[in-house]
Each structure stands twice: as C-alpha cells, then as structure tokens.
Amino acid sequence: MTTSVSAIVIIVLALTALGYILGRQRALAVSDREKTKLHSLPGYYGQTVALYVAVPAFLLLGVWLFVQPIAIESQISSDIPQSIVDQSGAKSLVMADVRRIANGLDLLVGSGGFTETDLANMRADFSNVRSRLASVGVALGSDVQPAVFEAAKSYRNIGKAGSLIRNIAVLVTALALGAWSWFRITPRMRARNTSETFIKSLLMGSSLIAILTTLGIIGSLLFESIHFFRIYPARDFFFSATWNPQFRGGSDLGILPLLWGTLYVSFVALALAVPLGLMIAIYLAEYAGSSLRSFAKPAIEMLAGIPTIVYGLFALITVGPFIRDWIAQPTGLGSSSSSVMTAGLVMGIMLIPFISSLSDDIINAVPQSMRDGSYGLGATQSETIRKVIMPAALPGIVGAFLLAASRAIGETMIVVMGAGASARLSVNPFEAMTTVTVKIVSQLTGDTEFASPETLVAFALGLTLFVFTLGLNIIALYIVRKYREQYE
Amino acid sequence: MKVEADQVFANNQAAAAVGATGAVIKMKGDKVGVFYGSKQALFDVDLDIYERQVTALIGPSGCGKSTFLRCLNRMNDTIDICRVTGKITLDSEDIYDPAIDVVELRARVGMVFQKPNPFPKSIYENVAYGPRIHGLVKSKADLDNLVEQSLRGAGLWEEAKDRLQEPGTGLSGGQQQRLCIARAIAVAPEVILMDEPCSALDPIATAKVEELIDELRENYTIVIVTHSMQQAARVSQRTAMFHLGELVEVDDTKTIFTNPSEKRTQDYITGRFG
Structure with missing residues (x-):
C-alpha cells in the first residue's frame, strides 16, 4: 500500500512539472498569436497550471489517506461477531489481530509462491494460518479464528479496492483541473494574483498547523487528566503533601512535594542566572567594544547550545560531589551529592544565555537618544544605565526573565542527574528533591496500560505544568507587548 | 521676508549693541578639528561664544555645525571613532584637558536635542533627574520647588502643573521639547x-520655543544649530556660517543677514544653494 502511495505522489509531481512547462508554453503561444502583452510573466501561467494540478490532488490524497482506514475499520469491526469480542476481551484487540493478519497476508503474497486466488480459497479452519504467517515473520499469539481470518481477508480486499479508487480519483483530479486551467490561459488572465493567493494560503496553512497541534496537545492532556480525576480525587492531588505511588494501587499522589521541588530548583537557578545574565547583558550592550561584543555574545550563546544531558553529567560528576564534600558535609546540612543546590546552580548556568542574550537585545533597543539625553545632563554611564536604561528596558527584561523561568520549570534532565528523584518537602537546599517533570518520566516508564491512576497522573502533572508555563508566557507576552508601545 | 527681518533686527538691536561693546567671551574654539576615523569633518574652526547671547550656527546639511556643537x-566622546583636535575653553579652562571631569562639564554645558527625547518617566521625574544625580537639592520641598521653577522657566508650568505624575512621553511634541529644556535648565547650566x-515641531510650537529661547538669554549663554534662516534671524544675536567643515564667517546676526562679507554666505541665506 505504501508503494502505491509513493508512486502516485511521484506521478502527480511529474504531472505538476509537465503542467508548468505546458502552461508557460501556452501563455507564450497565445500572446504571440493574439499580439497582446501578457498580464504576468510567463512563468506565472506555468505556475498556475502546476498549482491546479498539484494542490487539489494532494489535498484529496491526504484526506483519503486519513479517512479510508477509519471507514474500513468501522465497517470491519461491525462485521466481527460479538462472541469473538467477548473471548479476547476488547474489540480493539481483535482489530489489532485483524490488521496484523492482513499485513501478514500482504507479505505472504509478496514473498511469491502464493497467489491471490490461492488466498481467496484459503480457509482458516482447514489450513494452518499461524505457521504460514510465521514463515514471513508475522507472529501471532494464538491460532486464528475463522471469523477473524475472514475479516482480515475482507479488510485487505476493501483496502485494495479503496486504494485503487483513490489512485484513480487523484489522477483524474490532477489531470482534469490541470487541463481546465491550461485551457483557461489567456493573455489577460491574472496569473500573478493566483500565485499570490496560493502563497498566502500556504503561509496561513503553516501557522494553522502549529495552532492545531497546540490545540491537539492541550486536548489530549485535558482528556487524560479528566480521566485521571474521575478515578483519583482532585483534592488529594492538589493538596496532599505525600507523593508515594504504588503500582499495586492505593498510592498517594500529592503534587505539592513535586511542585515545591520544581519551584525551589527554579528559584535557585534564576537566583544565579538573573543577576549574572543581566550584568553580562549590561556589559555587552553598554561597555564592551564592538569587536569584543562580536566575539563574546556568540561565545555565551554557545552555553544555550549544550544539550541538557551534558549539563546533567556536569551536575552529577563535578558539581554534586563538590557541593557535598566542601559545603554540605562540613556544615552538616546533608550528605547526598544530589541536591536542589546542585541542580539549581547547573540549571542557572544553562539559563545565563537566555537572560543575557535577550536582555542585551532589549537594552540595545533602548534608543540612543535616551542615553544622549542623560549624558547631556551630566550623568555618568552607570547612572544612565541604572536610572534611564534599566527602567526603560525593564518590561522587556521581565519578559526575558519569565521566558527563562518557564524554561527552568520545564527542565528535566539536569534535575534527574543533579537533584535526584525522591519527592520531598524540605527547605534544606542540600537535600535531594525532585520536580514535576522528573516524576512524569518515571510514572510513564515501564509497561503499564493507561488505565491506572499511577500512569494517568502523568497527564495531570503535565497539565498543571502546562498551565504554569502558559501563565508565565502569557504574562511575558503581555509585558513585552506593553513595552513595545513605549517609544512609538 | 525683508520687512519681517528688519523688525526682528530692530528688536535685537539693543542686545547686539551690548554684545559689541561689553560682551564677555564664555566659550572659545581655537583651531578645532574633528575626525571621524580618518575622515575629517571639521577644519580649524575659531569661534567665540559670548556670554548671555544666542549664537546661531547655520549652513547646509553635513557642514559640521552639529559636530562643532x-x-x-x-x-x-560617546562616539568611539571620533577624535577632536585644537582647543576649546569654557571660562578659559580647556575642556579637553584630561584633568577636566566630563560629567561636570556636561552639567555646566547642557544640551537640547533635535528630536524631543524625554525619558519614559513622569514629567516630574524628567525634570528632577538632573538635580537628583548632581545632588543639587537637600529636601523634597527644595526639589518640588526646583521642578516648578524649571518648568516655569521653560514655559511649561501652566500646562503641566496638574499632570506632573503623568509620563513625559504623553505630552505633545512641542511640550516634550520644552520639557527637555526644563530638564536642561534644572541643573543650572551656564551654557545651553x-x-x-x-526641526520636529509645528510652527506654533516652534514660535513658543523661540520665544522661550529669547527669554532664556537673560540667564544663559545659548548656542543653537538651525536650518531655518528666519529662526536664526529671529532668535540670535550672532550667527556663524559653516560650509564643508569650515567656518565661513561669523558676525552679528544683522550683518550676516544684510551685509555678509562672504559670497557663500550670501548665496546660502538667499537660498541659492544648500
């Protein structure tokens, strides 16, 4: 089935190229014959034909590929007798078998020595389907029921017929619309504008994909979270101070220790990154010469390019033991190399470029006339920065801060390796704690179906985190927007 | 234009006479040259600025008058590649002497820019900025008083007294420029x-600012760069004509506009070039 899809895609692309050439030629020929000037450049006419060939055909193909499996699935599953469904527990399991057998039959036919007619005559109750399929690498859990086998056969047949109709429909669409637009070409046709409309819809479509994806993610988070709150009380989730998941059931799933860990680690990180980042930004924007700046800025931004797992290694191997041996143990505050301090400091280093780079841009955006005004009154450079530039840039810097904060809240790798994985409510920064993101990972690793509160809690955690960072981003956006109005 | 100019000259007559007899030299430029990198923008300019007078610098764009200012x-100094040669004195002190504190110099020689550039702070804070950083006042009451005096001095008090806490950027262009003048005179400079x-104001706001400049002359020495001949004629007592980085001539405004000694000046003020 995949081969026929890629074949049809290649054919349509070839038709598109052909349409371009023919359209262009026709535009030139028509204008030559009628002795009139073309409205647009000849290439635009070719482009118009090409667009009429490609766009509707690909749209149709896309929709078909999406709809056909759903349609077939619903038809086949209604044909499966209830007794078989009862036997295997769920309809979805039966359907999974049907799909695998159908897939196996495809392979069987493809491997040769077995024709479509043989297949049509094959019956599950007479021949051993399971061993046959095993020979082409498709393993089945149990012997195949005749009804399931028949369902698989018709699944295949409907699928094949559907694919054939689809290919014909796509080709006809491409050819018909291509030909229609080709015949329509006249010198006065506004081919340029067609191309403009296409570009516009292309750009619009791209942004739509991003928006729809976001909505989809929110939707799935919400859906699973609601599911979770049906089987686990929301009160306990939000207000319990114990996090103790048991896969046997009867777990305590309080978000408070995780939220506390998240905020604590983020706080330590920001307490390091914000002052350092800001001072770097001020130095780069106001004091550094252009040659130093052109070297230092990318060098600092390189920190942002280091994968967080590398920071995690740094936390685990260098910073953690150092803090334990030189600070925590001598002062008797802790004995673990995983601590909030470790993760926070390393994360802070990771965040420095976020703060410094954004703030640097924002400080640079403060008009030179503000500086001139201040210098003209006899202010020194640092007075000017403190009293004029920072207040003017403050909203933008707050935006940078919030962006870094959402990044800190969402960070996982550094926390796992730096702060450990034990959920704990404590004010001692030298103790191991953990964050929401780490727990999402640990709740979802392992082989469990998504039905118990222990796994579904991951979605509720994710949703909480999402609401948190979304809130921060909205505040950041609001502040940045307000800032933009300031000088215009 | 002729009639109008004559009137203005009549008004300025008294001041000009004083200037000729007993005017004190406030600032003195001696063979001032300016380089931007390797390109020379100003050549050997000798120009005296008299105390309590308005000196206008005129000339076509790119002639170096703003550079001199x-x-x-x-x-x-805020431009990295800029280098100044020659000597400029303020009350006979060389202002480019390494011993001079540039911050103090700028408090004594204030500046108002082409485009109004109030800080994005309240009107009050804009004016209070200079006195605060220089520690000119002891108490809040003194500061309030100084802000009021400065705003009155800039002719903005009546319009601004009820909205002192509103942002300075919310004023109209002309009001903003007068706010910048108030901000400059709040630090009690000697030269503005x-x-x-x-150049960024409409004719009505322009008239107000020009009127203000004429009043400020009583207490301050003023140097103004302008592209408007009428403005130079209306507000200044002395005019210096620049062209291609050179000082063409400098004289009483009346002489420059009625009987210039250089042909280039004559051509420029009658609109034949520039």
Whole structure:
C-alpha cells in the first residue's frame, strides 16, 4: 500500500512539472498569436497550471489517506461477531489481530509462491494460518479464528479496492483541473494574483498547523487528566503533601512535594542566572567594544547550545560531589551529592544565555537618544544605565526573565542527574528533591496500560505544568507587548 | 521676508549693541578639528561664544555645525571613532584637558536635542533627574520647588502643573521639547546647546520655543544649530556660517543677514544653494 502511495505522489509531481512547462508554453503561444502583452510573466501561467494540478490532488490524497482506514475499520469491526469480542476481551484487540493478519497476508503474497486466488480459497479452519504467517515473520499469539481470518481477508480486499479508487480519483483530479486551467490561459488572465493567493494560503496553512497541534496537545492532556480525576480525587492531588505511588494501587499522589521541588530548583537557578545574565547583558550592550561584543555574545550563546544531558553529567560528576564534600558535609546540612543546590546552580548556568542574550537585545533597543539625553545632563554611564536604561528596558527584561523561568520549570534532565528523584518537602537546599517533570518520566516508564491512576497522573502533572508555563508566557507576552508601545 | 527681518533686527538691536561693546567671551574654539576615523569633518574652526547671547550656527546639511556643537560639551566622546583636535575653553579652562571631569562639564554645558527625547518617566521625574544625580537639592520641598521653577522657566508650568505624575512621553511634541529644556535648565547650566530644537515641531510650537529661547538669554549663554534662516534671524544675536567643515564667517546676526562679507554666505541665506 505504501508503494502505491509513493508512486502516485511521484506521478502527480511529474504531472505538476509537465503542467508548468505546458502552461508557460501556452501563455507564450497565445500572446504571440493574439499580439497582446501578457498580464504576468510567463512563468506565472506555468505556475498556475502546476498549482491546479498539484494542490487539489494532494489535498484529496491526504484526506483519503486519513479517512479510508477509519471507514474500513468501522465497517470491519461491525462485521466481527460479538462472541469473538467477548473471548479476547476488547474489540480493539481483535482489530489489532485483524490488521496484523492482513499485513501478514500482504507479505505472504509478496514473498511469491502464493497467489491471490490461492488466498481467496484459503480457509482458516482447514489450513494452518499461524505457521504460514510465521514463515514471513508475522507472529501471532494464538491460532486464528475463522471469523477473524475472514475479516482480515475482507479488510485487505476493501483496502485494495479503496486504494485503487483513490489512485484513480487523484489522477483524474490532477489531470482534469490541470487541463481546465491550461485551457483557461489567456493573455489577460491574472496569473500573478493566483500565485499570490496560493502563497498566502500556504503561509496561513503553516501557522494553522502549529495552532492545531497546540490545540491537539492541550486536548489530549485535558482528556487524560479528566480521566485521571474521575478515578483519583482532585483534592488529594492538589493538596496532599505525600507523593508515594504504588503500582499495586492505593498510592498517594500529592503534587505539592513535586511542585515545591520544581519551584525551589527554579528559584535557585534564576537566583544565579538573573543577576549574572543581566550584568553580562549590561556589559555587552553598554561597555564592551564592538569587536569584543562580536566575539563574546556568540561565545555565551554557545552555553544555550549544550544539550541538557551534558549539563546533567556536569551536575552529577563535578558539581554534586563538590557541593557535598566542601559545603554540605562540613556544615552538616546533608550528605547526598544530589541536591536542589546542585541542580539549581547547573540549571542557572544553562539559563545565563537566555537572560543575557535577550536582555542585551532589549537594552540595545533602548534608543540612543535616551542615553544622549542623560549624558547631556551630566550623568555618568552607570547612572544612565541604572536610572534611564534599566527602567526603560525593564518590561522587556521581565519578559526575558519569565521566558527563562518557564524554561527552568520545564527542565528535566539536569534535575534527574543533579537533584535526584525522591519527592520531598524540605527547605534544606542540600537535600535531594525532585520536580514535576522528573516524576512524569518515571510514572510513564515501564509497561503499564493507561488505565491506572499511577500512569494517568502523568497527564495531570503535565497539565498543571502546562498551565504554569502558559501563565508565565502569557504574562511575558503581555509585558513585552506593553513595552513595545513605549517609544512609538 | 525683508520687512519681517528688519523688525526682528530692530528688536535685537539693543542686545547686539551690548554684545559689541561689553560682551564677555564664555566659550572659545581655537583651531578645532574633528575626525571621524580618518575622515575629517571639521577644519580649524575659531569661534567665540559670548556670554548671555544666542549664537546661531547655520549652513547646509553635513557642514559640521552639529559636530562643532557636540564638541562644546564633549558629546562626541560617546562616539568611539571620533577624535577632536585644537582647543576649546569654557571660562578659559580647556575642556579637553584630561584633568577636566566630563560629567561636570556636561552639567555646566547642557544640551537640547533635535528630536524631543524625554525619558519614559513622569514629567516630574524628567525634570528632577538632573538635580537628583548632581545632588543639587537637600529636601523634597527644595526639589518640588526646583521642578516648578524649571518648568516655569521653560514655559511649561501652566500646562503641566496638574499632570506632573503623568509620563513625559504623553505630552505633545512641542511640550516634550520644552520639557527637555526644563530638564536642561534644572541643573543650572551656564551654557545651553540646542541642536535644531524646532526641526520636529509645528510652527506654533516652534514660535513658543523661540520665544522661550529669547527669554532664556537673560540667564544663559545659548548656542543653537538651525536650518531655518528666519529662526536664526529671529532668535540670535550672532550667527556663524559653516560650509564643508569650515567656518565661513561669523558676525552679528544683522550683518550676516544684510551685509555678509562672504559670497557663500550670501548665496546660502538667499537660498541659492544648500
């Protein structure tokens, strides 16, 4: 089935190229014959034909590929007798078998020595389907029921017929619309504008994909979270101070220790990154010469390019033991190399470029006339920065801060390796704690179906985190927007 | 234009007479040259600025008049590649002497810019900025008083007294420029430099600012760069004509506009070039 899809895609692309050439030629020929000037450049006419060939055909193909499996699935599953469904527990399991057998039959036919007619005559109750399929690498859990086998056969047949109709429909669409637009070409046709409309819809479509994806993610988070709150009380989730998941059931799933860990680690990180980042930004924007700046800025931004797992290694191997041996143990505050301090400091280093780079841009955006005004009154450079530039840039810097904060809240790798994985409510920064993101990972690793509160809690955690960072981003956006109005 | 100019000259007559007899030289430029990198923008300019007079710098765009103005309070220092040669004195002190504190110099020689550039703070804070950083006042009451005096001095008090806590950027263009003048006089400078202060303003706001400049002359020495011949004629007592980085001539405004000694000046003020 995949081969026929890629074949049809290649054919349509070839038709598109052909349409371009023919359209262009026709535009030139028509204008030559009628002795009139073309409205647009000849290439635009070719482009118009090409667009009429490609766009509707690909749209149709896309929709078909999406709809056909759903349609077939619903038809086949209604044909499966209830007794078989009862036997295997769920309809979805039966359907999974049907799909695998159908897939196996495809392979069987493809491997040769077995024709479509043989297949049509094959019956599950007479021949051993399971061993046959095993020979082409498709393993089945149990012997195949005749009804399931028949369902698989018709699944295949409907699928094949559907694919054939689809290919014909796509080709006809491409050819018909291509030909229609080709015949329509006249010198006065506004081919340029067609191309403009296409570009516009292309750009619009791209942004739509991003928006729809976001909505989809929110939707799935919400859906699973609601599911979770049906089987686990929301009160306990939000207000319990114990996090103790048991896969046997009867777990305590309080978000408070995780939220506390998240905020604590983020706080330590920001307490390091914000002052350092800001001072770097001020130095780069106001004091550094252009040659130093052109070297230092990318060098600092390189920190942002280091994968967080590398920071995690740094936390685990260098910073953690150092803090334990030189600070925590001598002062008797802790004995673990995983601590909030470790993760926070390393994360802070990771965040420095976020703060410094954004703030640097924002400080640079403060008009030179503000500086001139201040210098003209006899202010020194640092007075000017403190009293004029920072207040003017403050909203933008707050935006940078919030962006870094959402990044800190969402960070996982550094926390796992730096702060450990034990959920704990404590004010001692030298103790191991953990964050929401780490727990999402640990709740979802392992082989469990998504039905118990222990796994579904991951979605509720994710949703909480999402609401948190979304809130921060909205505040950041609001502040940045307000800032933009300031000088215009 | 002729009639109008004559009137103005009549008004300025008294001041000009004083200037000729007993005017004190406040600032003195001696063979001032300015380089931007390797390109020379100003050549050997000798120009005296008299105390309590308005000196207008005129000339076509790119002639170096703004460059010269910015030398007078060392604003050119903020441009990395800029280099100044020659000597400029303020009350006989060389302002480019390494011993001079540039911050103090700029407090003595204030500046108003081409485009109004109030800080994005309240009107009150804009004016209070200079006195605060220089520690000119002891108490809140003194500061309030100084802000009021400065705003009155800039002719903005009546319009602004009920909205002192509103942002300065919310004023109209002309009001903003007067706010910048108030901000400059709040630090009690001796000289005020104005770089085309009216080029971004409409004629009514321009008239107000010009009126203000005429009043400020009583207490301050003013140097103004302008592209408007009428403005130079209306507000200044002395006029210096620049062309291609050179000082063409400098004289009483009346002489420059009625009987210039250089043909280039005559051509420029009658609109034949520039």
